[in-house]
Amino acid sequence: MTAPIADQSAEQLPRPTRLSDVKGWFFTADQLLFDWFLAHQQDRSEPGDLLELGAYMGKSAIFLGARLRADERFTVCDLFDSPAEDASNSKEMKKSYATLTRRAFEANYLAFHEELPTITQGLSSIVSDHVDAGSVRFAHIDASHLYEHVHGDILAVRELLTDNGVVVLDDYRAEHCPGVAAATWQAVANEELRPICITGTKFYGTWGDPEPLQKALVDWIKARGDIWHEVQYVNDAPLIRLSAKGAKEPAQPVSRHKPAAVRAPQRPAAQAQAPAASAARPAARPPIPTRSTVRRVALDVLPPIVTRAIVKARKRSRNR
Incomplete structure (x- = not known):
C-alpha cells in the first residue's frame, strides 16, 4: 500500500465530514449508476478489481472505495503534483487543476477509509505496468481530456x-x-466498445455483451420510479439515456470524523432569567383614547371662558 508523501502528511490536512464536502463533480445519476453496476456485479459474483484514471480531489474514488470488497484491489492513477511530459498536457493541468495535490487527495480519502487505495502517480499511460490484464471489473476514466491521451486510456x-x-x-x-467525445465515439465505431447507457456527464460501455446489463438496468429503473429514461439506437444498437433529477441518492460513504457539535446561541444572563413569555411576546401597548375621552380632558384643562363658549356651542348644535 502506498504511504502518504512525507513533507506534509495527509493526517495534517483538514478533512471533510461528508462526501458533498469534497470538491469535484459526481452527480446523483452517476452515483446511482456506479452503485448499481458494482452491486449487480457483486450479486452475480463477478470477480475483478476497481480502477480509476484521474482522481482530482477523490470524490468518486471515495465512493468507489466504499463499494470495494475485501478480496479486491482498488488502483488510482493520477499525475497529482508530477509534471506532465508534454506541453499541451502541462497547460491543461495548470489551467484546470492548479490546486490539485496528492496530499489533498489522501486527506480526503482517509477521512472516509482506514487505508489508501493503491496509488500510481504518473501519466495514465503507465497503468498497464501496475495492473494485470483481465483483472478489472469496473474502470472509471477521468484523466486527461486531450484526444491522444483519452484514446490511449481507452485502449489500455x-x-x-x-x-x-x-x-x-x-x-x-x-x-x-471535444477530444474526449472524439475518442469515445471512435472507440464505439472502430474499437468494438459497446454502449450501455449515458447520463449528462458520463458514458458507460463494455467490450462484453451489453444486452443483459441493459435489460437488468431498465428493470431496476422502472422499479424505482424516480429516474427518467429512454432508449435510443446508435448504429442499430440500443443505448439507454437517463436522468435522475430529484431521485434519491444512494447510500453515502460515512466519514470517520464527526462534524463539530453546533452550540445554541447564549443569551445574556438578565435575558435568560426573564420569563419565557416576555421573550416571545412584545409588551402590551397602552389603549388608544377615544374621541369622547379626549373631549372631556380638553374641557377640564381649558380656561373657564373657553370652556363656557364650547358648552354653549354644543347646546346650540343639539337644539338645531
Whole structure:
C-alpha cells in the first residue's frame, strides 16, 4: 500500500465530514449508476478489481472505495503534483487543476477509509505496468481530456477489463473537451466498445455483451420510479439515456470524523432569567383614547371662558 508523501502528511490536512464536502463533480445519476453496476456485479459474483484514471480531489474514488470488497484491489492513477511530459498536457493541468495535490487527495480519502487505495502517480499511460490484464471489473476514466491521451486510456483499459467489465468515460460530451467525445465515439465505431447507457456527464460501455446489463438496468429503473429514461439506437444498437433529477441518492460513504457539535446561541444572563413569555411576546401597548375621552380632558384643562363658549356651542348644535 502506498504511504502518504512525507513533507506534509495527509493526517495534517483538514478533512471533510461528508462526501458533498469534497470538491469535484459526481452527480446523483452517476452515483446511482456506479452503485448499481458494482452491486449487480457483486450479486452475480463477478470477480475483478476497481480502477480509476484521474482522481482530482477523490470524490468518486471515495465512493468507489466504499463499494470495494475485501478480496479486491482498488488502483488510482493520477499525475497529482508530477509534471506532465508534454506541453499541451502541462497547460491543461495548470489551467484546470492548479490546486490539485496528492496530499489533498489522501486527506480526503482517509477521512472516509482506514487505508489508501493503491496509488500510481504518473501519466495514465503507465497503468498497464501496475495492473494485470483481465483483472478489472469496473474502470472509471477521468484523466486527461486531450484526444491522444483519452484514446490511449481507452485502449489500455480494454486490455485490463474482464470479459464483462464495465468502463465509464467522463466528460464524453462536454464542450470544453471535444477530444474526449472524439475518442469515445471512435472507440464505439472502430474499437468494438459497446454502449450501455449515458447520463449528462458520463458514458458507460463494455467490450462484453451489453444486452443483459441493459435489460437488468431498465428493470431496476422502472422499479424505482424516480429516474427518467429512454432508449435510443446508435448504429442499430440500443443505448439507454437517463436522468435522475430529484431521485434519491444512494447510500453515502460515512466519514470517520464527526462534524463539530453546533452550540445554541447564549443569551445574556438578565435575558435568560426573564420569563419565557416576555421573550416571545412584545409588551402590551397602552389603549388608544377615544374621541369622547379626549373631549372631556380638553374641557377640564381649558380656561373657564373657553370652556363656557364650547358648552354653549354644543347646546346650540343639539337644539338645531
